[in-house]
Amino acid sequence: MDILALNCGSSSVKYQLFDWKRKEVIAKGMVERVTIGDSYIIHEVPGRETYREEYECPDHKTAVHLIVKTLSGKEHGVVTDMNQISAVGHRVVHGGEKFTCSVRIDDDVLAAIKEVQHLAPLHNPPNISGIEAAQAVLPNVPHIAIFDTAFHQTMPEYAYTYPVPHEWYTQHGVRRYGFHGTSHLYVAKRAAVLLGKKPEQCNIITMHIGNGVSHCAIKNGVSVDTSMGLTPLEGAVMGTRCGDIDPAIPAFIMEREGLTPKDIDNILNKKSGIFGITGEFTDRRDVIEAAEAGNTRCQLALDIESYRLKKYIGCYNAALGRLDAVVFTAGVGEMAWLIREKTLDNLEHMGITLDREKNRNTMTRKRETMISTPDSPIKVFVIPTDEELVFTEDVVAILEGTYTDHMNFSYSFAHDSFQRS
Numbered sequence: 543m544d545i546l547a548l549n550c551g552s553s554s555v556k557y558q559l560f561d562w563k564r565k566e567v568i569a570k571g572m573v574e575r576v577t578i579g580d581s582y583i584i585h586e587v588p589g590r591e592t593y594r595e596e597y598e599c600p601d602h603k604t605a606v607h608l609i610v611k612t613l614s615g616k617e618h619g620v621v622t623d624m625n626q627i628s629a630v631g632h633r634v635v636h637g638g639e640k641f642t643c644s645v646r647i648d649d650d651v652l653a654a655i656k657e658v659q660h661l662a663p664l665h666n667p668p669n670i671s672g673i674e675a676a677q678a679v680l681p682n683v684p685h686i687a688i689f690d691t692a693f694h695q696t697m698p699e700y701a702y703t704y705p706v707p708h709e710w711y712t713q714h715g716v717r718r719y720g721f722h723g724t725s726h727l728y729v730a731k732r733a734a735v736l737l738g739k740k741p742e743q744c745n746i747i748t749m750h751i752g753n754g755v756s757h758c759a760i761k762n763g764v765s766v767d768t769s770m771g772l773t774p775l776e777g778a779v780m781g782t783r784c785g786d787i788d789p790a791i792p793a794f795i796m797e798r799e800g801l802t803p804k805d806i807d808n809i810l811n812k813k814s815g816i817f818g819i820t821g822e823f824t825d826r827r828d829v830i831e832a833a834e835a836g837n838t839r840c841q842l843a844l845d846i847e848s849y850r851l852k853k854y855i856g857c858y859n860a861a862l863g864r865l866d867a868v869v870f871t872a873g874v875g876e877m878a879w880l881i882r883e884k885t886l887d888n889l890e891h892m893g894i895t896l897d898r899e900k901n902r903n904t905m906t907r908k909r910e911t912m913i914s915t916p917d918s919p920i921k922v923f924v925i926p927t928d929e930e931l932v933f934t935e936d937v938v939a940i941l942e943g944t945y946t947d948h949m950n951f952s953y954s955f956a957h958d959s960f961q962r963s
Contacts, residue, residue, distance in 0.1 A: 550672025693723030720768035753781035848884035
């Protein structure tokens with residue numbers, strides 16, 4: 543069976559078509575600039591040249607139509623009949639407290655996703671648009687929702703409750719939810735394999751570092767704390783998001799600058815973080831290059847980011863009590879050896895000893911690597927994430943009636959025999 547995974551953002555739709563029988567990616571790509579004009583599709587098929595087509599997509603339905611047309615087209619397609627697609631898996635950023643695992647989408651599930659969209663106004667509306675668009679284009683196949691927040695629903699009450707009036711939680715759902723759940727799930731399961739232990743025997747800190755950044759404290763195989771909160775704005779320094787700041791700052795700047803709540807929300811989400819510090823960059827490659835050329839604001843951005851990462855390792859180590867491993871993943875975590883080195887510098891007292899040469903030689907999106915020394919009591923791994931594989935396995939298991947939840951379900955990648963494609 544072929545499984546289509548869709549990840550709908552506000553102005554993009556990522557996709558991947560996976561052949562479950564052969565366990566390989568058939569095609570993947572992205573439609574960029576959806577709803578904002580000058581949109582186009584980038585379509586990648588193993589063994590072929592990357593295909594790009596300019597195609598105006600004023601809405602997500604048109605973008606999904608374009609994906610279907612490209613997948614089934616004579617010249618660049620990979621399927622002769624869209625009936626070959628057995629199901630569609632949809633990334634949904636926020637499931638609130640309603641969803642603790644992946645579920646098949648029906649009218650009630652879609653209504654419940656819409657009920658919590660106010661908790662993720664930048665993410666859930668395009669997710670919903672993508673679901674409705676795909677249902678219209680592919681009405682005869684099952685659609686499955688995979689939630690970013692589901693993995694973190696094991697957090698204890700004292701970890702997810704904010705010290706604000708309790709009515710904010712009971713009436714408005716204000717609490718820590720966490721995100722990047724499928725990424726944290728995947729790399730935590732892989733780290734357990736590399737440690738030679740069962741997931742429930744492992745205490746791990748997973749560090750998903752890309753444009754968006756989140757960390758997770760995993761105790762006995764489940765999430766007990768995570769850095770993102772009610773929204774993806776809380777936590778680490780990110781590409782354009784501020785992360786943890788004094789909560790009085792927004793009100794102070796709103797009064798001083800005459801800004802509206804919408805203005806300040808836009809600034810904290812889209813004009814802060816690495817971009818706010820440097821004034822021009824979000825891509826860490828650009829930041830590192832400029833810092834090496836003497837740009838002091840870029841050097842400051844690197845120092846701030848690595849310092850904040852170090853602090854999260856320290857506080858989550860304290861929360862876990864015993865730590866087996868730290869895992870770096872996602873684009874920056876997998877590729878930026880300098881940020882990893884600065885983050886792990888002088889942590890020997892905690893039991894982390896970095897193999898600097900191995901770390902500097904580890905810049906890959908494919909290979910899993912231990913970058914700590916063999917005698918380091920706490921191991922450090924670079925593990926490329928594979929959120930789409932989590933999507934696919936959840937979808938197939940739900941179709942076959944074997945799915946339970948991430949704690950009890952036996953993922954292929956949680957076994958020694960797993961080989962990354």
